[in-house]
Amino acid sequence: MNRKQQKAFWDTVTYILLILGSVIMLGPFLWMVSTAFKLPADQFTRTLLPPTWTLQNFRDLFGVDINFPLLFFNSVYISLLITAGTLFTCSMAAFCFAVVRFKGRDALFVILLITLMIPAQVTLIPNFIVFKFMGVIGTSIPLWLPAFLGGAFGIFLMRQYFLTIPKDFVDAARMDGASLFQIYWKLYMPLAKPALAALAIFTFQGAWNDLLHPLVYMPAVPNTTLTVGLAFFQQQLTTGGKFTVLMAGALISILPLIIVFFIAQKQFIEGISLSGVKR
Amino acid sequence: MDTGFKPLGREKITLWLMLAPTLIGLLFGVLGSILATVALSFTHWDLLTPPRWANFDNYIALFNDEKLWEALTNTFKFSLLYVPAVVVISMFVAVLLNRKIRGVTIFRTIYFLPVVTSAVATALVWNMIYGKDTGILNFIIEKLGGQPVCWLCTDKVLIALIIVNVWGAIGEGMIIFLAGLTAVPREYYEASELDGAGGGSKFFKITLPLVTPSIFFMTLIVTINAFQAYDYIYMLTRRGHGDSSFPVVVYSIYRNAWSFFNYGGASAQAIELALFVIILMGIYLWMERRYVVYD
Numbered sequence: 001m002n003r004k005q006q007k008a009f010w011d012t013v014t015y016i017l018l019i020l021g022s023v024i025m026l027g028p029f030l031w032m033v034s035t036a037f038k039l040p041a042d043q044f045t046r047t048l049l050p051p052t053w054t055l056q057n058f059r060d061l062f063g064v065d066i067n068f069p070l071l072f073f074n075s076v077y078i079s080l081l082i083t084a085g086t087l088f089t090c091s092m093a094a095f096c097f098a099v100v101r102f103k104g105r106d107a108l109f110v111i112l113l114i115t116l117m118i119p120a121q122v123t124l125i126p127n128f129i130v131f132k133f134m135g136v137i138g139t140s141i142p143l144w145l146p147a148f149l150g151g152a153f154g155i156f157l158m159r160q161y162f163l164t165i166p167k168d169f170v171d172a173a174r175m176d177g178a179s180l181f182q183i184y185w186k187l188y189m190p191l192a193k194p195a196l197a198a199l200a201i202f203t204f205q206g207a208w209n210d211l212l213h214p215l216v217y218m219p220a221v222p223n224t225t226l227t228v229g230l231a232f233f234q235q236q237l238t239t240g241g242k243f244t245v246l247m248a249g250a251l252i253s254i255l256p257l258i259i260v261f262f263i264a265q266k267q268f269i270e271g272i273s274l275s276g277v278k279r
Numbered sequence: 280m281d282t283g284f285k286p287l288g289r290e291k292i293t294l295w296l297m298l299a300p301t302l303i304g305l306l307f308g309v310l311g312s313i314l315a316t317v318a319l320s321f322t323h324w325d326l327l328t329p330p331r332w333a334n335f336d337n338y339i340a341l342f343n344d345e346k347l348w349e350a351l352t353n354t355f356k357f358s359l360l361y362v363p364a365v366v367v368i369s370m371f372v373a374v375l376l377n378r379k380i381r382g383v384t385i386f387r388t389i390y391f392l393p394v395v396t397s398a399v400a401t402a403l404v405w406n407m408i409y410g411k412d413t414g415i416l417n418f419i420i421e422k423l424g425g426q427p428v429c430w431l432c433t434d435k436v437l438i439a440l441i442i443v444n445v446w447g448a449i450g451e452g453m454i455i456f457l458a459g460l461t462a463v464p465r466e467y468y469e470a471s472e473l474d475g476a477g478g479g480s481k482f483f484k485i486t487l488p489l490v491t492p493s494i495f496f497m498t499l500i501v502t503i504n505a506f507q508a509y510d511y512i513y514m515l516t517r518r519g520h521g522d523s524s525f526p527v528v529v530y531s532i533y534r535n536a537w538s539f540f541n542y543g544g545a546s547a548q549a550i551e552l553a554l555f556v557i558i559l560m561g562i563y564l565w566m567e568r569r570y571v572v573y574d
Contacts (some may be wrong), residue, residue, distance in 0.1 A: 010478070014375050022389045025446070029392065031415065032404040044413040053352065093301040100294055101285050106299075115309045117560055119507050121549045123308065125542055126315035132326060149304025170284060180290040184297070210398035212529075213512045216537060227399040231514060234403055243407055250400035260490050261395045265388065268395075272454045 035247040043243045054257050057248035065236070067222040068249060071229035074218075075253075078225060079207040085147035086203045087196060090154030095184045097155065098162035099170060109159075116152040120212070128216055142217040143210075143225075147203075154199050157271065161195035162188060198271025201264055205257055226253045320546035327540070337547035347548065350531040356437060357444075357512075357527065358505035364445045365501045366494065369452025374482065376453065377460040387457075391450035398447060402514030406431075407442050409515070431515060436525045443511045446502070452497055460486065461494030491571045499563055506556050509533075527550050 030048060036057055038050040045051060061068040096102070097109050132143040165188060173183050190197070214225040219234045230249055261268060286294045293300075319339050324330035341347060372390060376383050393401060408416050409430035417427040430439040467485050476484065509529045516525040521538045523530055526549065536545035 011378070012378055014378050014380055014460060018372075018375055022386060025389050025392060028401055028404045028446075029396075032401075033410060035404070035407065041463050044417055045421050046418045052508075089300040089304075092297040096294055096298050099284070102291075102294060112305065115305065117503060117556065118309070118313065119549070119553055119556055121507070121529055122316050122553045125310035125319060125536055125546050125549060126312040127308065128536075129315075129319075129326065129542070146304065146308055148300060149308055150301030151304070154299065174284065180286055180293045181297070205395060209399070209510075211399055211513065212533070215533075219537075226287075227397055230399050231401065234406070234514070246403055247407075250403045254396040254400045257397075258392070258542070261391075262388075268452050269387070269391075272451060272458075 030075060032247050032251055035244055036251045038244050040242055040244045057244045058252070060242075061249055061252070065222075066229055066233055068229070068252075070222055071224065071226045072252070074140065074224065076256075077209055077228040078143050079146040079204050081140075082147040082207040083200050083203045085144060086151055086154050087200055089148055089150045090199065091158050091189065091192070091196065092184065093150055094155045094158030095188055098159045099183070099188070100180070101168075112152045112155060116156070124212075124216060131217065137217060138220055138223070140218060143207075143213055147207075154203065155200075157199055158192065158195055161192050165191050180195045186268055194267060194270065197264060197267040200269055201260060201268050204260070316546045316549055319543055320550050322543045324542045325540040326542060330543075333543055337544045340544055341547055341551055346526065347528075349527045349529045353437075353525055354506060354527045354529075357440065357508065358502065360441050361444055361505045361508070362439070362498060362501050364441060365448045366497055367454055368445060369449040369497070370456050370490075370494070372449060372453045373456035373460055374486070376457060376469055387453070390453055392447040393447045394450035397508035399514055401447065402443065402511050405511075408486060409439055431524065433524060436516060440512055440515060440525060443515065444508060447511065448501065452501070455497055456490065456493055463489045488572050494562070495567050495571045499560070502559055502563070504555060506552060506559075 034048050035043060036051055037053050037055070038045065039052050039054050039056070042051050097105060127142070127146075128137070131137055134141075136142055169187060169191075170183060173187055178186070209227065210225075211227045211231065214228045215231075219222045219228065221229060224232075230246075231255060233246060233249060304398060319330075321333055321335075322330040323333045323336070376386060408414050410428060411417060411429045411431075414430070416430065421427055428435055430436070463486060467489075468481055471481055507529055508527065512523070512525060512527055512530065516523045518524060521534060526534075529552070532545045532548045532552070537539045537547060
């Protein structure tokens with residue numbers, strides 16, 4: 001084989017492997033979509049295409065005991081609050097770590113990085129106890145309040161990006177008499193839009209998909225998040241044999257993130273690269 | 280370190296105001312909580328009656344609690360299979376995607392989809408796929424001439440969980456490896472091709488040593504994730520009365536605290552989990568010095 005043939009051969013092998021993998025990756029999603037449009041009587045038919053298409057399952061989401069619209073609304077506003085809090089506090093702290101010189105800066109940053117490795121379960125119990133004595137268990141406060149108190153991952157990601165912005169900009173702004181906060185808000189924040197977008201998507205995704213924290217802080221159906229609601233839903237509906245309604249709920253719950261992902265795929269992927277490689 | 284500018288006069292106040300949320304979070308939310316967990320682990324407390332001093336009771340219980348031993352064994356078994364599987368498979372996918380072919384973006388999107396979507400939602404469909412009599416997986420196995428398998432029963436549940444968790448994780452690993460792979464200069468490959476190197480030796484002699492930082496970073500994250508894996512396991516293995524057919528340590532912590540109101544015991548288990556993670560991180564960092572090639 002000459003080199004051209006060799007390349008064509010390996011390209012074919014690559015495609016075959018990638019397509020086989022794609023079937024496995026996409027399979028569960030296709031099955032979810034298919035089941036969501038099947039009649040409850042057809043829930044266990046083993047065909048990818050529903051024998052009869054129906055929208056009944058989506059209508060049933062409004063009819064069951066669980067208040068699906070409320071779950072959806074809760075997930076939306078909680079995730080948005082968490083994202084807003086994280087973006088604001090993390091970018092402020094990251095700016096200080098990346099741009100300002102102050103005593104104890106490097107030591108403080110190292111401590112922050114170490115906290116990245118501490119499992120969430122270690123801080124969960126005392127945090128729960130504090131929130132319990134504040135009387136806010138069952139409300140969304142314990143879920144979003146911590147987001148307004150920084151976060152090691154966000155600070156780390158934003159700092160990495162802030163460090164790539166040339167220091168000459170700061171000097172020039174200084175000459176024009178800009179203050180510390182003005183440099184952060186009017187110079188660094190607009191320049192860091194790609195990193196902010198990446199952090200926003202990550203944070204929103206993490207908040208939207210979180211199960212453990214809402215399970216601890218907002219466990220009571222119906223006033224909870226989509227993830228806890230769906231988990232509860234599963235126990236309710238599978239005993240009643242309504243997998244089709246369950247899949248309709250699951251499909252609606254993942255749709256917002258899939259849409260965001262298709263729109264902002266670039267930021268998503270750059271964000272992971274940013275946090276993973278340029279260390 | 281002489282980088283960065285000095286705040287002038289009143290700007291020092293601005294600086295500390297900007298850092299204040301983070302400092303409060305670090306002091307009370309994280310460091311304070313860790314100390315509190317340590318303190319709690321020496322008490323008996325159900326949050327209804329006043330806490331009682333427990334000495335080392337909760338730590339002694341760690342050794343006597345059969346349920347916890349089972350959970351520990353499960354966590355280790357799971358991690359031992361999960362970590363290498365994720366690292367190797369996502370590396371493999373990244374190498375495939377790093378070849379100059381058409382359609383890379385589409386494949387990247389497809390492989391990344393499970394990372395974006397919630398484990399709760401996808402676990403619901405996996406639960407259907409794994410069904411013994413009604414599941415599509417057994418249907419395919421029977422079509423191929425095999426016997427149906429009870430995927431979520433005790434002897435097969437580990438492999439079923441590994442499949443789902445790996446499925447959910449390779450998207451992220453693939454991206455991290457792709458970023459590492461694209462940083463390898465093309466000239467290295469061209470030079471080795473002139474020396475007559477084949478695909479295999481190119482991978483093992485050039486690619487692998489140069490992406491050791493990515494491999495290291497990935498192994499670190501994936502290990503931390505493995506010890507905290509919860510969502511899929513909770514969704515696929517829970518049975519009635521809050522029990523599970525594959526309890527892991529996180530499950531045990533959750534159950535002790537929020538089902539049995541044994542906050543002291545749960546705290547001791549959380550400390551134990553953290554210690555395991557810290558020890559593993561120590562081993563990794565020691566290995567990083569020995570084996571990871573930076574430039």
